[in-house]
Amino acid sequence: DTGVSQDPRHKITKRGQNVTFRCDPISEHNRLYWYRQTLGQGPEFLTYFQNEAQLEKSRLLSDRFSAERPKGSFSTLEIQRTEQGDSAMYLCASSPREGKGYEQYFGPGTRLTVT
Amino acid sequence: LAKTTQPISMDSYEGQEVNITCSHNNIATNDYITWYQQFPSQGPRFIIQGYKTKVTNEVASLFIPADRKSSTLSLPRVSLSDTAVYYCLVGDMYNTDKLIFGTGTRLQVFP
Numbered sequence: 614d615t616g617v618s619q620d621p622r623h624k625i626t627k628r629g630q631n632v633t634f635r636c637d638p639i640s641e642h643n644r645l646y647w648y649r650q651t652l653g654q655g656p657e658f659l660t661y662f663q664n665e666a667q668l669e670k671s672r673l674l675s676d677r678f679s680a681e682r683p684k685g686s687f688s689t690l691e692i693q694r695t696e697q698g699d700s701a702m703y704l705c706a707s708s709p710r711e712g713k714g715y716e717q718y719f720g721p722g723t724r725l726t727v728t
Numbered sequence: 729l730a731k732t733t734q735p736i737s738m739d740s741y742e743g744q745e746v747n748i749t750c751s752h753n754n755i756a757t758n759d760y761i762t763w764y765q766q767f768p769s770q771g772p773r774f775i776i777q778g779y780k781t782k783v784t785n786e787v788a789s790l791f792i793p794a795d796r797k798s799s800t801l802s803l804p805r806v807s808l809s810d811t812a813v814y815y816c817l818v819g820d821m822y823n824t825d826k827l828i829f830g831t832g833t834r835l836q837v838f839p
Contacts, residue, residue, distance in 0.1 A: 617771075644821070655815055655829025656772065669824045704771050708821065713779075714760025715817045715827060719771030 617720035619705050625726045626695055633691045634723045638707030645688050647680055648704040656704055695727045732816050737834040746803040748833050750816030753797050758820040761799045766813045811837045
């Protein structure tokens with residue numbers, strides 16, 4: 614299966630620590646998205662890459678969050694100085710080059726728990 | 729923004745056809761309509777996407793009237809495994825301002 618993969622699947626960290634998540638998109642997809650999802654809510658858009666360029670970043674996204682996609686392949690999402698409110702599922706998705714609307718393929722997510 | 733409105737929840741029984749309607753009165757010319765399914769603790773799964781008229785795949789059908797101000801996701805002969813949350817999104821790939829999942833429609837299928 615060559616779907617979107619995310620690592621780790623679960624992360625427990627203490628408040629104030631930094632965490633980094635990795636996403637490997639479907640290989641031929643050039644666009645990559647990060648989302649955050651809390652219980653009972655739909656995924657919330659965080660940021661978006663086309664190839665290695667970060668084109669959009671949610672205005673709601675704290676400066677403690679940063680994402681990279683250095684070679685236009687995998688991406689990392691880092692959260693610095695984690696807070697309890699950062700506890701959520703972090704989802705990554707990729708979309709095909711020829712896509713038109715919001716056709717995206719999601720990974721399984723990384724569940725973050727901040728204690 | 730092309731805000732979408734869909735029912736919070738729906739109930740059905742196995743073997744029935746389920747239709748979930750999404751309203752998007754302010755849809756723009758370049759916007760596509762995309763539906764996702766999500767099970768607990770999993771990422772959303774792309775189901776179907778359309779621009780106008782009807783689209784059908786092995787999972788579902790999507791009906792879009794001529795004015796495109798609404799759309800209906802049709803799930804034929806649902807089973808217990810179709811119990812999930814369904815999201816309707818409207819937009820185009822170049823504009824993330826409309827990339828809003830909302831709370832979706834929670835479909836519960838009973839035996």
